[in-house]
Amino acid sequence: AELRKASKRLSCHKRYKIQKKIREHHRKVRKEAKKRGHKKPKKDPGIPSAAPFKEELLREAEQRKQRLEELKQKQKLNRQKEHERKRKLEAKKNAATIKEKAEGKESAGKSKGKTKKLLNKNSKKSFCRELIKVLEASDVVLEVLDARDPMGCRCPQLEQAVTCSGGNKKLLLVLNKIDLVPKDNVEKWLNYLKKEFPTVAFKSATMMKEKTMEQVTKRHGRVDFSETSQYFGSKCLLKLLQEYGKTQDKAIQVGVVGFPNVGKSSIINSLKGKRACNVGLTRGVTKSMQTVHLDKQTKMLDSPSIIADPSNSALTLALRSVIDPEGSDSADVLEGVNAIISHCSKQQVMMHYNIPDFRNPEEFLSLLAQKRGMLKKGGVPDIENVAKLVLCDWTG
Template identity: 40%
Template sequence: MAKLILKKKSKRMTCRRKFKILAKIREHHRKLRKEERKKRKEMKSVPKSLKFKPLIHIPNSCPFKEEILNEVKQNKLQMEERKKAEKEEQKKNNLETIVHEAELKQLKFQNSELAALKNLEEEILKNKVKGFDDFKDDLKRVVKRADVILEVLDARDPLGCRSSDIEKMVIENGKRLVLVLNKIDLIPKENIKKWLAYLRKEFPAIAMKSSTQKPSSKLGWVKGPLVNTSKSVGGDFLMNILANYCRNKDLKTSIKVGVVGKKNIFSAFKKIIV
């Protein structure tokens, strides 16, 4: 009888099937790694207190079971109280640290403010000294070049506008000084007369009202005692005094006149045509 021989199946396969199997294996391994990473991440996020801890069981046959359980319970309470005390102490230290840091910042801010204020005061004082020196130099130059010095005074406070140092400098340089009582339209006539009488005891004095006309209009003055006008009043008296000084000095053409006083007082005085 002939023996039947079965042909062994070959393990050969197409490349398409082979690569498909390898791709499925890679995908399976990728999923396993992903799950593993996910589990590790979840375990890390769980607090240590919640992680699994092995329980220690005390058998009932132990003769000192109650004492051991009481001791464990007492140790647990002591540990909780210690942790609570440490937390309170840490909180207190944090509060003290915050207060201390705030005090340091405030002290630093105050020191910086004081330093800035001191620098500002020094700068202001330096500017004042510089401004005073410049004013002094200009005043000396005016007194030296001028033949007559007009000291402009505010009729509302003549004594407060006078400067004994300026008057002394003018006299020492041998110059003539004339006191000009400006803004006479702001005080009563009786006060004007009394002030003129008082000022003329020391130097020649005249009363004037500066022009309030617009710069575009033709400026001029009014002769006589009229005060309620936009034109200058008292300019004719000033011209007469300057003309007398010209004759006294044998001058026939011109005379140099210097004007001194506070800025706000003779700002309008410059409009007078001399």
């Protein structure tokens, strides 16, 4: 049952009591006023009729009254003029401040636009600009190739730009990630690539000491790094660069270029012996040219990734890590995954992901989503997120 609101009506006893108290209060106030002797102001009796020069006095009083009125009127006009002048000054000041704010906003908008353009380091134009900077500043260019797909990682336009630059620029191929392919394949690729340009096999360190690690090891003793932190090929590459540096009269600058995720920054870290450049599994960690001094005669220049032409096939773009699983459109990710699965051996894919036979890439993605528990509302397979996961597996 709903509770009723309390009534505002008063009983007669209570109402009469309140009225009585009010009357007593008023009586008390009147009594106190009488005690204080509250007097009414006396009325001006004026000039008696029998007084001599009454008319003259009255005329003088009238004139005095008029003068006072005129003075008051003049003061009032002066006050109004002063107020008007102040109001106009304030209006001018307000207009000036509004104008300044508008100009400031315009200039801020322009500067923001400029800074946005400058700060948009993820744009393709910015990457290309930084890459050109590295190529122009370098005496030796290291083109980093992924040992799993060396020909797919080569950029003929870049190689042509280096060889036809007119200067004394040298191009050196670095076959990275050799631990991910059989030894026979590495040897065959080295023999094939050496016919065109000098080639060095390399395995970057996957776990690097931080810059402050040397101090930590001194204080806390030996730090046990895993076997994966060992790298291969750095001595050979350093020897080549040092020998070339001796032939020059100046310190050489070595530019490191290549497609996304081929291990450009990791190679510099391996040569330096500590973490000098930021590295990550995702593409585009390096956004601008970075300079790392190996020694007095050798300076390494880390560069952003080579930007592949979007008109290439979906398979090419996917395998070269051009399609970003997080930043790209879901349709592009699905197209890239479909291209990869269509060109792979079905048996190997089934063994790798431990799933049953499938007829097409769409069925493969739905089976994998069910196996990994990646389902939407109503048990519908989350195809988009599974596609991102597969793309990361194949390009990472």
